[in-house]
Amino acid sequence: xxxxxxxxxxxxxxxxxxxxxxxxxxxxxxxxxxxxxxxxxxxxxxxxxxxxxxxxxxxxxxxxxxxxxxxxxxxxxxxxxxxxxxxxxxxxxxxxxxxxxxxxxxxxxxxxxxxxxxxxxxxxxxxxxxxxxxxxxxxxxxxxxxxxxxxxxxxxxxxxxxxxxxxxxxxxxxxxxxxxxxxxxxxxxxxxxxxxxxxxxxxxxxxxxxxxxxxxxxxxxxxxxxxxxxxxxxxxxxxxxxxxxxxxxxxxxxxxxxxxxxxxxxxxxxxxxxxxxxxxxxxxxxxxxxxxxxxxxxxxxxxxxxxxxxxxxxxxxxxxx
Amino acid sequence: xxxxxxxxxxxxxxxxxxxxxxxxxxxxxxxxxxxxxxxxxxxxxxxxxxxxxxxxxxxxxxxxxxxxxxxxxxxxxxxxxxxxxxxxxxxxxxxxxxxxxxxxxxxxxxxxxxxxxxxxxxxxxxxxxxxxxxxxxxxxxxxxxxxxxxxxxxxxxxxxxxxxxxxxxxxxxxxxxxxxxxxxxxxxxxxxxxxxxxxxxxxxxxxxxxxxxxxxxxxxxxxxxxxxxxxxxxxxxxxxxxxxxxxxxxxxxxxxxxxxxxxxxxxxxxxxxxxxxxxxxxxxxxxxxxxxxxxxxxxxxxxxxxxxxxxxxxxxxxxxxxxxxxxxxxxxxxxxxxxxxxxxxxxxxxxxxxxxxxxxxxxxxxxxxxxxxxxxxxxxxxxxxxxxxxxxxxxxxxxxxxxxxxxxxxxxxxxxxxxxxxxxxxxxxxxxxxxxxxxxxxxxxxxxxxxxxxxxxxxxxxxxxxxxxxxxxxxxxxxxxxxxxxxxxxxxxxxxxxxxxxxxxxxxxxxxxxxxxxxxx
Numbered sequence: 001x002x003x004x005x006x007x008x009x010x011x012x013x014x015x016x017x018x019x020x021x022x023x024x025x026x027x028x029x030x031x032x033x034x035x036x037x038x039x040x041x042x043x044x045x046x047x048x049x050x051x052x053x054x055x056x057x058x059x060x061x062x063x064x065x066x067x068x069x070x071x072x073x074x075x076x077x078x079x080x081x082x083x084x085x086x087x088x089x090x091x092x093x094x095x096x097x098x099x100x101x102x103x104x105x106x107x108x109x110x111x112x113x114x115x116x117x118x119x120x121x122x123x124x125x126x127x128x129x130x131x132x133x134x135x136x137x138x139x140x141x142x143x144x145x146x147x148x149x150x151x152x153x154x155x156x157x158x159x160x161x162x163x164x165x166x167x168x169x170x171x172x173x174x175x176x177x178x179x180x181x182x183x184x185x186x187x188x189x190x191x192x193x194x195x196x197x198x199x200x201x202x203x204x205x206x207x208x209x210x211x212x213x214x215x216x217x218x219x220x221x222x223x224x225x226x227x228x229x230x231x232x233x234x235x236x237x238x239x240x241x242x243x244x245x246x247x248x249x250x251x252x253x254x255x256x257x258x259x260x261x262x263x264x265x266x267x268x269x270x271x272x273x274x275x276x277x278x279x280x281x282x283x284x285x286x287x288x289x290x291x292x293x294x295x296x297x298x299x300x301x302x303x304x305x306x307x308x309x310x311x312x313x314x315x316x317x318x319x320x321x
Numbered sequence: 322x323x324x325x326x327x328x329x330x331x332x333x334x335x336x337x338x339x340x341x342x343x344x345x346x347x348x349x350x351x352x353x354x355x356x357x358x359x360x361x362x363x364x365x366x367x368x369x370x371x372x373x374x375x376x377x378x379x380x381x382x383x384x385x386x387x388x389x390x391x392x393x394x395x396x397x398x399x400x401x402x403x404x405x406x407x408x409x410x411x412x413x414x415x416x417x418x419x420x421x422x423x424x425x426x427x428x429x430x431x432x433x434x435x436x437x438x439x440x441x442x443x444x445x446x447x448x449x450x451x452x453x454x455x456x457x458x459x460x461x462x463x464x465x466x467x468x469x470x471x472x473x474x475x476x477x478x479x480x481x482x483x484x485x486x487x488x489x490x491x492x493x494x495x496x497x498x499x500x501x502x503x504x505x506x507x508x509x510x511x512x513x514x515x516x517x518x519x520x521x522x523x524x525x526x527x528x529x530x531x532x533x534x535x536x537x538x539x540x541x542x543x544x545x546x547x548x549x550x551x552x553x554x555x556x557x558x559x560x561x562x563x564x565x566x567x568x569x570x571x572x573x574x575x576x577x578x579x580x581x582x583x584x585x586x587x588x589x590x591x592x593x594x595x596x597x598x599x600x601x602x603x604x605x606x607x608x609x610x611x612x613x614x615x616x617x618x619x620x621x622x623x624x625x626x627x628x629x630x631x632x633x634x635x636x637x638x639x640x641x642x643x644x645x646x647x648x649x650x651x652x653x654x655x656x657x658x659x660x661x662x663x664x665x666x667x668x669x670x671x672x673x674x675x676x677x678x679x680x681x682x683x684x685x686x687x688x689x690x691x692x693x694x695x696x697x698x699x700x701x702x703x704x705x706x707x708x709x710x711x712x713x714x715x716x717x718x719x720x721x722x723x724x725x726x727x728x729x730x731x732x733x734x735x736x737x738x739x740x741x742x743x744x745x746x747x748x749x750x751x752x753x754x755x756x757x758x759x760x761x762x763x764x765x766x767x768x769x770x771x772x773x774x775x776x777x778x779x780x781x782x783x784x785x786x787x788x789x790x791x792x793x794x795x796x797x798x799x800x801x802x803x804x805x806x807x808x809x810x811x812x813x814x815x816x817x818x819x820x821x822x823x824x825x826x827x828x829x830x831x832x833x834x835x836x837x838x839x840x841x842x
Contacts, residue, residue, distance in 0.1 A: 031721035037494065038438045039364035040724075041749070043761040046441055053436065053495040082519055083357050083492050084503055148551055155559040163555045164350075164547050165521065269547045271521045279354075279520075279548070284721045 004308065012301045017068070019297035023290050024064040032056075033080045033284040054080075067290055077287035081279060086291045089276065095176045096166055097265070097272030101257040103192040105250065108199030113246070115200070116207025117239060120215065131204065138201030147194040147267035154190060162187055164269035191268045195261060199253060206249060210242030243314060251307035255300040345841045346541040347824065348562040349834070350553050354520050354546040358506035360476035361432040361439050362492040366742050369474055370833040371544065374525060375415075376476030376508035379406060379425070380469050384827055384838055386649060386745060388469050392420065392477055392509060396469075401786070402461040404468065410455050412532045414479040415513040422451040427480035427489075437491045441761075442471050464784035466791065467746045474743040482507040511535070511837040512542060520546060538840050557582065557819055563841070564826065566834065568819035570636065570694055576819045585818045587828035588640060590647045590740035593692055595621075595702075595809040596754070598733040600768040605684050605733065611677055612733065618806035620671035623664045624709045625702060627811060634697045638815040644799045645739060645750055647813050649830035652747050654796045657803060660810070668709045680710025686732040687715060688723040693814050699736055730767035737765065738814070742831055747795045748783050755779065755802055770807030 034047050034056065051057045055066060070077065076086035115135075119128040155163035167183030169176040178184025214220060215238055223233045258273065265274035273292065280288035312318050355368040360376045373381075379393035393406040412420040429449045432439035445465040450458045461468070483489055486501040504517040511533070512525040525542040527535075545562065547553040550569040556562045558579055568576055568584060577584045597612040604610050611617040627641040643660040646653050672678060683706070687699035696717060703713045713734070718726065727735055741750045756763035756779050757771040778794045785791045802808070818828050823842040827835065 029722075031719070031723075032725035033721075035724045035728075036365075036721060037363060039366075040765065041364055041441065041753070042438060043441050044764060045761070046438070049436060050494075053493075055495075078494050080494060081356065082503070083359075083362065083494065084500065084519070148555075151552060151555045155561070156555050159559055162561055163552055163559055164561070165545065266549050267552055269545070269549065269552055275520070275548070282719070282721060 005305070008301065008305045008308075012298055015297040015301050016294045020067065020071075020290050020294045021064060023293045024060055024067065027063075027284075027286050027289070028060060030281070031284045033286060036283050037080055071291075071294070076291040079280070079285055079288045081283040081285040081288070086287045089288065090273070090291060090295060091174055092176075093271060093273050093276045096178075096270055097258055097261055097274060099178060100188070100191055100195060100261060100264070100270060100272060101254060103188055104195035104199060104257065105254055107192060107196040108203050109250065111196075112200045112203030113207050113239075115204040117211060117234065119204065120208045120211030121234060123212075135201035135204050138197045139205075141197070143194055143198070143263045144267050146197055147190070147264060150190045150194060151267070161190055166271060191264050191270055194267070195257065195264045199250075199257075202253075203246060203250065206246055207239075207242060210245060211238055214238045214241045240314070244311065247310055247314065248307060251303050251310070255296075255303045258296070258299055344540045345538050346543060347539050347564060347836065347839065347841060348543045348545070349564045349566070350545045350547045350556055350562040351566045352546065352548050352550070352553065355523065355544075357492055357503045357519075358514060358517065359488070359492045359502035360478070360506070360508075361428075361437055362502070364438045364442070364474075364743075366832065369476075369743060371523075372506070372508075373476070373510070373833060374512040374542070374836050375506055375510045375514055376478070377510045378475050378477060379408075379472045382473050382745070382829070382831070382833070382835075384829065384835075386829055386831060388473065391473075392425075398786075399458070401464050404459045404461070405452070406457050406459065408455040408457065409532060412509050413530055414482065414509055415507045415528060416479065416482055418479050418481055418507075420477070420479075420509055421454045422457050423454075424477055424480050425449065425457055426451060427483070428475070428477045431478065431483070431490060432475055434490055436493065439475060439491075442475060464786065466783055466785055467744055467748055470744045470746050473745075476508065479507050511537070515541070533837070535837075536840075537837050539836060542836060554819070557821070560821070563824050564818075564820040566818050567832075568817045570638070570817070573636070573638075573817050573819070581822055583820060583822045585816075585820065585826060585828045586638065587816050587818075588647060588649060588830055589814045589816045589832060590649060590742065590745070590830045591692070591738045591814050592642050592645050592647060592740070593695075593698070593736065593738045593811040593814060594645065595811070596727075596732075596735050596737050596766070596769055597809070598730075598768040599770060601733075606682055611675065611681050611683075614675045615805055616671045616675040617677060618809065619661060620668040620675070620677075620709065621706065621711065622661050622806055622809045623668040623671070624711070625705050625809065625811070626663050627660065628663065630698055630701055631812060634694050634701060635812070635814075638693070638817055639812040640815070641812045642810050644803050645754065645808065645810065646747055646795075646799060647740075647830060650741060650745060650747065652792050652795045654792070654799060657796060657799050661806075665708055672709060672711075677710075680712060682712045682714060683734055684732075685713040685715045685734045686723070686726075687717055687736045688720050689717040691720045691723065692736070692738045695736060698811065728764055728767055739765070740831070745831060747799075748779070751775070751779055751795075751798055751802075752783065755798065755807060770802065770805070772801055772805065772807075775801055 034050050038046055038050060055063060079086050079089055082089055115131055119131050122128050151163045154161040165187060166178045167187035168181040169178050169184055170180045178187055220233060220238055223237050261272060262274035262278055265272050266278055276288060277292045353367045355371050356363045356365060358372060360372055377391045379391060380388050381391040383389045392409055394409045396404060396406045398404050408422060414420060426449050429443060433443040445461050445463065447460040447462045452458055488502045492502055503519060506514050511528055511531045513528050515524040515526045517523040523544045527540050547556060553565050554572045557565045573584055576582045597618060599613050601610050631637060631639050631641060641660060643658045687695055689696050699715055703715050706713045739750055739754050752762050753765045755770060755775055756766060757776050758766055775798050778798050782791060782794050816828055816832060820826060825840045827838045
């Protein structure tokens with residue numbers, strides 16, 4: 001357990017270093033942020049002056065080294081676009097994305113697993129077939145399309161829900177939450193659904209496939225021979241053995257949801273990390289991009305670690321080793 | 322007791338509802354976000370436009386884009402290089418502090434400090450001297466014709482307030498000083514900052530103590546940036562916002578067709594054109610530079626069906642132009658604004674005369690998303706040039722990359738637009754895009770048009786106070802540039818602002834949102 005944590009910790013640092021090094025190597029191709037900061041009327045001398053002040057005149061390697069030097073003590077610089085320290089900016093946007101991803105994941109699990117179990121147990125039923133078909137749609141529909149359709153129906157036509165933003169948020173220390181106000185909860189509905197559709201479909205198909213495999217194995221037959229109820233056979237024995245891959249995929253998906261909720265956040269003007277990185281790319285806001293990518297690397301490795309720990313809890317065989 | 326409580330609640334609800342019905346709130350959404358509340362930290366038009374409702378300069382642009390007195394009541398020239406400004410008396414900042422000469426001097430030193438984006442704008446001023454609390458003298462380094470134009474975009478801050486929040490210098494990215502101005506600001510303008518959450522919401526409320534007569538009836542402005550075009554239009558159509566300023570071209574018809582919605586149109590100052598490398602000996606992939614030959618430039622010009630572009634791409638929201646000046650600018654000379662006709666035969670003849678009867682391959686670079694329909698116009702141009710034998714190889718770039726590579730001279734044939742903002746004077750246009758690149762001049766004309774007479778006239782246009790002489794020189798420059806096809810002019814874009822029909826806005830050619838002229842039903 002401790003050795004697992006230690007190896008993972010080293011890999012966190014390595015991943016973050018490699019990711020930031022890669023991001024610095026592409027910055028030069030993105031464009032020059034100085035134009036955006038000073039405007040089109042700035043003189044060449046002013047541009048050069050600012051470039052020197054920001055250290056952009058240095059070689060990529062020097063810029064990267066300076067970034068690492070400051071990052072070690074938690075200083076990621078100041079955003080060119082928002083003109084705020086990058087750490088403050090990321091902390092301010094993190095709650096919005098995490099709430100969204102958390103809600104979407106909970107929905108995905110709560111809806112996807114029962115649907116998967118049902119379609120595995122009654123593969124020929126009408127409901128199963130329509131669920132199967134629906135999940136195919138859910139997997140293949142692009143997110144922005146789902147989002148725009150929801151907006152069209154629930155905002156423009158019915159006028160029930162707001163097309164943009166988080167609604168009223170409540171501050172709890174540095175965290176902001178939309179879960180404590182009506183407008184905040186209402187604002188969560190459409191983005192959550194948009195983000196969850198793919199996950200629901202995927203988890204359902206995954207659970208179904210695993211269940212179908214497990215049901216055929218000997219120990220399920222023996223369980224039934226022991227005279228256990230259907231409920232115990234399917235839910236305790238079969239489902240539990242089908243869940244390992246679901247945990248892996250859900251864990252990995254949480255990472256990519258945090259990193260790539262970009263589309264949903266852009267469609268609903270959700271003030272989260274996805275929106276932040278999108279605007280940073282448009283502006284060539286290097287400090288935000290570097291810190292964001294390092295952060296994403298960090299969260300991927302951390303989530304993998306958590307997934308490994310959950311394995312231990314779910315599968316006693318791994319604990320024995 | 323319970324019943325009384327209910328009654329009380331009901332009564333308070335009713336009065337709230339009544340208040341809500343009376344209070345006029347303008348909910349405004351645009352794709353961009355203002356960079357901060359610091360008017361000296363960025364020279365970027367959207368920010369200056371929105372916070373121009375909070376801060377004021379010594380002068381301001383009125384509805385017709387004429388200079389009018391604002392914080393300066395009047396001014397006179399003591400000599401060619403010495404101006405005296407009489408400041409308005411009885412003006413209060415939003416925090417109650419009186420406005421005096423000290424605030425002007427403070428704002429001059431702040432905006433003009435090294436590293437400030439406004440240092441270039443205020444560079445012609447040598448010093449500002451306080452005569453008394455409401456009079457200042459300015460000494461100029463040289464004669465400077467567009468001082469007042471520049472002053473309209475230089476906003477005055479309260480010295481005491483800036484000191485109290487530690488923002489005596491503009492927001493500095495390398496040291497991160499003055500961060501307080503990200504969310505707060507105190508000016509003298511018609512609206513005050515009530516609250517601001519960057520990238521989420523900024524709320525302004527009417528300044529009841531504004532010195533000017535109040536023409537607007539707006540009590541509150543709620544600004545929300547909504548980056549996605551479709552979502553912004555949906556927010557307008559669903560009634561969640563009242564005003565979205567620039568409507569995406571593909572949604573104009575839909576907004577207009579929706580009951581209770583309207584599109585307001587007006588010409589924009591921005592002229593769109595193709596710039597060309599006329600200096601290099603060779604173009605990439607060729608052993609010569611055909612663009613150095615005026616006949617080839619004219620041939621390309623005449624091969625472009627500008628009316629076709631207007632009709633099918635711009636949906637009539639453009640005006641084909643021949644000179645790089647909008648009619649809304651002073652010193653516009655209508656007699657010069659006559660295009661070379663669209664004529665494929667004439668174009669082919671010119672190419673033949675120049676020795677390119679078989680055409681040539683031309684690298685072409687365009688921004689994706691900087692100008693209205695930029696991508697479609699560039700693609701259409703490729704097809705039009707093919708008809709006279711020129712094989713244009715189009716590359717599209719994200720704006721941030723385009724704006725970096727263009728001034729660096731990396732392009733041979735590129736699309737650009739210029740409005741002359743925020744100076745609203747021909748000098749801004751021609752010094753940036755007509756002058757041979759030298760020092761600070763011609764920054765947006767890399768390897769481009771070069772004419773000794775034009776280069777000689779441009780500095781004179783910058784310093785001439787006499788209107789007649791100035792008009793003569795500007796017309797001469799415009800004519801030379803047009804006849805020598807310094808740029809291939811396309812058109813002047815139109816603004817299409819989408820809003821609820823409850824909103825009565827003005828749509829000025831410089832695209833600024835001057836909310837003190839707006840009313841709501």
